[in-house]
Amino acid sequence: MVPTITWQDDYVVMIDQRKLPFKESYVVCKTPAQVVSAISKMVIRGAPAIGVAAAMGLSLGASRIKSQNRSTFERQFLRICQQMARARPTASNLFWAIQSMQEVLKQHPKAGVAELKDLLRKKADELLAADQAINRAIGLNGQIVIPDGATVLTHCNAGALATAGYGTALGVVRAACEAGKKIQVLADETRPFLQGSRLTAWELQQDNIPVTLITDSMAGYLMSKGRVQLIVVGADRVAANGDVANKIGTYSLAVLAKENKVPFYVAAPLSTVDLSVPTGEEIPIEERDPKEVTHSLGKAIAPTGVAAWNPAFDVTPNRFIKGIITEKGIAREPYKKTLRAMKEENA
Amino acid sequence: MVPTITWQDDYVVMIDQRKLPFKESYVVCKTPAQVVSAISKMVIRGAPAIGVAAAMGLSLGASRIKSQNRSTFERQFLRICQQMARARPTASNLFWAIQSMQEVLKQHPKAGVAELKDLLRKKADELLAADQAINRAIGLNGQIVIPDGATVLTHCNAGALATAGYGTALGVVRAACEAGKKIQVLADETRPFLQGSRLTAWELQQDNIPVTLITDSMAGYLMSKGRVQLIVVGADRVAANGDVANKIGTYSLAVLAKENKVPFYVAAPLSTVDLSVPTGEEIPIEERDPKEVTHSLGKAIAPTGVAAWNPAFDVTPNRFIKGIITEKGIAREPYKKTLRAMKEENA
Numbered sequence: 245m246v247p248t249i250t251w252q253d254d255y256v257v258m259i260d261q262r263k264l265p266f267k268e269s270y271v272v273c274k275t276p277a278q279v280v281s282a283i284s285k286m287v288i289r290g291a292p293a294i295g296v297a298a299a300m301g302l303s304l305g306a307s308r309i310k311s312q313n314r315s316t317f318e319r320q321f322l323r324i325c326q327q328m329a330r331a332r333p334t335a336s337n338l339f340w341a342i343q344s345m346q347e348v349l350k351q352h353p354k355a356g357v358a359e360l361k362d363l364l365r366k367k368a369d370e371l372l373a374a375d376q377a378i379n380r381a382i383g384l385n386g387q388i389v390i391p392d393g394a395t396v397l398t399h400c401n402a403g404a405l406a407t408a409g410y411g412t413a414l415g416v417v418r419a420a421c422e423a424g425k426k427i428q429v430l431a432d433e434t435r436p437f438l439q440g441s442r443l444t445a446w447e448l449q450q451d452n453i454p455v456t457l458i459t460d461s462m463a464g465y466l467m468s469k470g471r472v473q474l475i476v477v478g479a480d481r482v483a484a485n486g487d488v489a490n491k492i493g494t495y496s497l498a499v500l501a502k503e504n505k506v507p508f509y510v511a512a513p514l515s516t517v518d519l520s521v522p523t524g525e526e527i528p529i530e531e532r533d534p535k536e537v538t539h540s541l542g543k544a545i546a547p548t549g550v551a552a553w554n555p556a557f558d559v560t561p562n563r564f565i566k567g568i569i570t571e572k573g574i575a576r577e578p579y580k581k582t583l584r585a586m587k588e589e590n591a
Numbered sequence: 592m593v594p595t596i597t598w599q600d601d602y603v604v605m606i607d608q609r610k611l612p613f614k615e616s617y618v619v620c621k622t623p624a625q626v627v628s629a630i631s632k633m634v635i636r637g638a639p640a641i642g643v644a645a646a647m648g649l650s651l652g653a654s655r656i657k658s659q660n661r662s663t664f665e666r667q668f669l670r671i672c673q674q675m676a677r678a679r680p681t682a683s684n685l686f687w688a689i690q691s692m693q694e695v696l697k698q699h700p701k702a703g704v705a706e707l708k709d710l711l712r713k714k715a716d717e718l719l720a721a722d723q724a725i726n727r728a729i730g731l732n733g734q735i736v737i738p739d740g741a742t743v744l745t746h747c748n749a750g751a752l753a754t755a756g757y758g759t760a761l762g763v764v765r766a767a768c769e770a771g772k773k774i775q776v777l778a779d780e781t782r783p784f785l786q787g788s789r790l791t792a793w794e795l796q797q798d799n800i801p802v803t804l805i806t807d808s809m810a811g812y813l814m815s816k817g818r819v820q821l822i823v824v825g826a827d828r829v830a831a832n833g834d835v836a837n838k839i840g841t842y843s844l845a846v847l848a849k850e851n852k853v854p855f856y857v858a859a860p861l862s863t864v865d866l867s868v869p870t871g872e873e874i875p876i877e878e879r880d881p882k883e884v885t886h887s888l889g890k891a892i893a894p895t896g897v898a899a900w901n902p903a904f905d906v907t908p909n910r911f912i913k914g915i916i917t918e919k920g921i922a923r924e925p926y927k928k929t930l931r932a933m934k935e936e937n938a
Contacts (some may be wrong), residue, residue, distance in 0.1 A: 252669060254823075265893070265894040294841070345763040387854065430809075433782070433884070435780070435806040435808060437804050438892050441892045441893040441897075442892065442893065442894075446894045449896070449897060453911070456898040456900055457884055457885060457893055457898065457899040457900075458899065459807070459839070459840075459884055460807050460840075461782060461808075462839055462900065462901075462902060462905075463808040463841070464840075464842050464843030464846060464904035465839060465840075465842050466900075466905075468842060468905070476926055479646050492806070492808050492812060493807075493808025493811075493812075495815060496808060496809050496811030496812070496843060496847055499811060499846060499850050500843055500846055500847075503850075510668065534804075537780070537804055537805065537806055538788070538804060540887045540890070540892065541887070541890060543887070543888060543890055545788045545887065545888060546612070546789065546792050546793075547612040547789075547792055547793045547796055550792045550802060550803075551789075551801075551802065551803045551805050552804040553777075553804070553805050553809065553813075555809060555812060556808075558809075558812035558815070559812075559815075581871055
């Protein structure tokens with residue numbers, strides 16, 4: 245599996261997820277502004293991957309600061325952090341990663357600029373490595389809920405490409421396969437950006453995990469026909485009460501899952517849980533360019549001039565969620581209590 | 592508005608709905624086999640339009656029969672009917688139209704071949720004209736349920752292009768506009784064939800009815816945000832108990848509508864109601880080429896070799912449906928009784 249994001253000397257290199265699976269090309273970011281742009285244009289996407297990219301982008305930015313004066317360095321670094329925070333609004337990992345990087349400065353009040361640059365690079369490397377380990381843990385914790393022989397439905401791509409590797413929702417799928425379970429995946433294509441048909445289908449194909457593609461509109465019907473045993477999706481932000489912001493369409497799946505008694509799970513690292521946001525109502529939902537809806541892979545699918553709406557995420561209320569699979573175990577109702585306990589254990 | 596289907600001398604001419612809205616081209620059918628092919632390849636689609644096309648195709652077929660012997664004529668005509676019946680399996684209007692045409696023969700046991708050809712042409716013309724009148728009646732009956740100022744969500748295309756003109760679900764929308772109501776339409780794009788983005792958006796644009804395009808996955812979220820006041824869709828077949836087969840994704844909308852207390856209506860002529868089918872369970876659901884899912888407008892959207900599933904319709908159980916709008920009025924629960932009464936009144 246190609247890495248989602250990596251260092252090449254001190255450049256940040258990402259596989260261009262807008263082009264997959266048709267073209268395996270790479271975007272080389274030589275400045276933090278290029279990382280911001282790569283995140284906002286979805287060269288890289290998926291909450292955990294966005295977090296890692298932001299950390300690496302900040303380290304890159306720090307390394308480019310010329311001043312040897314600590315307070316000048318801090319001021320310039322803060323400005324880069326502010327630019328990074330505007331890359332995308334919904335994924336909480338972005339803000340978590342920025343905060344983690346800023347804490348390096350607080351933790352080393354006496355360090356000089358050169359030392360801080362080293363420490364920030366070390367922190368970014370740590371977050372990159374930790375993300376892969378966290379996904380392995382999510383996989384192990386989550387795979388127990390997947391019955392042998394199950395058809396598992398997923399939405400968007402919460403796989404290796406959405407993370408530093410292995411994946412969250414697809415990490416659970418991978419761990420179930422590694423545990424010897426014979427399962428198959430139903431992948432929603434996930435319009436408008438087609439993360440399901442382009443990325444999830446491709447990732448699973450590479451790993452020889454059986455995958456069948458459907459349009460987003462088919463999931464409910466398949467549930468009603470008993471063709472789905474479990475749903476697992478990722479998350480872009482989890483509120484303190486367990487409401488989950490995730491790719492547009494997730495809410496619909498969750499409602500349909502409840503109607504059809506299909507267990508609906510969310511898999512996400514604790515870095516995606518934002519205790520500062522009490523409920524899903526307060527999570528900002530990004531609206532993207534309507535052109536993503538009037539077009540598909542750059543080709544017009546609607547008459548010229550038609551209006552379109554393009555919310556990138558929706559919010560699934562906690563009552564539809566059977567469990568939130570994290571690196572510390574599966575959080576269950578009451579989420580307000582269980583999520584806080586896991587976060588505190590984590591801190 | 593361009594006609595969906597028309598005679599040109601004694602050829603059947605259809606606007607090619609696979610090419611809209613990008614190209615306004617026409618398919619000229621000179622044989623009944625070409626009409627069968629046009630239906631199965633979705634040059635023309637939508638249950639009422641399929642019914643009209645079948646009737647016209649049978650008249651065309653009858654006119655091509657060379658024998659002057661009535662029983663030879665009947666045998667050959669029956670064979671054409673059998674071919675026509677295999678064009679698509681779900682829309683009940685196809686079978687209803689074939690039966691209507693066959694009844695012409697039964698009603699005129701003494702007629703010669705030349706007279707039968709005239710009678711069949713007359714019957715096809717009647718069905719074509721009747722469909723437009725029926726849609727106007729559906730519109731008038733249905734528009735009363737649409738509140739002034741409402742945002743009306745629709746799926747697929749149940750418009751002029753799905754009928755001989757005016758439309759069923761979009762007929763209701765048009766009638767509401769003609770009644771002076773200020774409404775706007777949210778159109779699901781309706782993957783995989785994109786009837787919403789290509790046909791519904793185009794039709795409404797032509798009529799200056801405000802329309803906003805969304806992906807199929809966005810409808811549930813918009814309902815949860817109070818942005819949808821009413822849903823109206825068409826139908827491919829309505830069972831005796833009011834279960835409705837319609838474009839894949841309809842069931843999901845209906846479940847989400849119930850969850851969010853949005854009234855969900857179906858608009859269809861009584862020719863779509865099939866009393867011989869007790870419940871939706873018995874309605875045959877067409878599965879189409881997986882390539883429609885792995886591609887969008889002919890362009891690959893998934894890696895080569897990935898499996899896909901492509902059910903063209905789903906079944907919405909009657910408990911999710913607030914009313915079925917027909918040319919005789921709005922059928923309400925218990926549908927088994929109300930639909931039968933309307934059909935008998937119609938007969």
